[in-house]
Amino acid sequence: MEDSYVLELVEPKFRDFHLLHCGYARCKPCHSYGPATRPNYIIHYILEGKGTYQVGERKYQLSAGQGFLIEPETLTFYQADVQEPWSYLWVGVGGYAATEHIRNIGLNEDQLIFRYRDGERLKKIVLEMLKHTKVSVANLYYLQGKLYEFFSALTEDEVIDSCVDISKENNYIQEAVTYIRNHYSKGLNVMDIARHMNVNRSYLYTIFKDNLGMSPKDFLTKFQISQAREQLALTDLSIEEVAESCGYRSCLVFSKAFKKENGMTPTEYRRRRRQEEKRTAVASEEELAGLGRKTSLKLNNQKR
Known part of the structure; x- marks a missing residue:
């Protein structure tokens, strides 16, 4: 099971690149999704805890501060850790230029995972999206702007x-x-x-x-x-x-x-990073208190 907040757009206004859905979820231990395919790109970013993401034979152990891409029509599976189940946010995008935008942030079929240092920034963007549920042209433009802000953040590279x-x-x-x-x-x-x-x-x-x-x-x-x-x-x-x-x-x-x-050598680097990961903690979720469970232009409660 998961405790989730979801916003889904039924009829996006922008055809080239647009927000389809976004959300936030706090997962219970071992909560999983799949194996399944999705019709569009979805970017997940982990705010707290740990979990596993699997695409074919590739299996990734991920934790707070990391994220993963789900590609359209690709069989994937992901599951929360039994001891430290993850909380994550996600953004699903579509449009005929979606692939180009995904590639521009450095993600593709060979690079499905990423690290981003400012989880609070991404969290703030998605929480703002979830608050704008009124059906209006103004809100559609606002959400489109937030989508570009989300991608702008992920385009940053050290x-x-x-x-x-x-x-x-x-x-x-x-x-x-x-x-x-x-x-x-x-x-x-x-x-x-x-x-x-x-x-x-x-x-x-x-x-x-x-x-x-x-x-x-x-x-x-x-x-x-x-x-x-x-x-x-x-x-x-x-x-x-x-x-x-x-x-x-x-x-x-x-x-x-x-x-x-x-x-340092790659082996030394990996050892130090794993030690750091054990001490990692990401921000509180106080802003979620005022959000409804199901919000949208149209809303639903689908699991992501």
């Missing part, structure tokens, strides 16, 4: 945030970063990026140096290692499997790059 403003060089840097996000696991190199951008390698080097203060190769490495950190923290994949999922064909090369970037 690698990109640490760089100089990337908006100075028209669309080249943005396009390159999006390409890296969506293909880093394929073993990209700088020539692949330049070829995709239809520019020569020296020009690509120049715009990266001028705008980000680093070469394309250094940026790609930083991004791959940032994703490796998430994999090490979120999954039980072996070091070899993490290396391969982040585009490294040699575990030795991966370990050297990881240690250079983080000052």
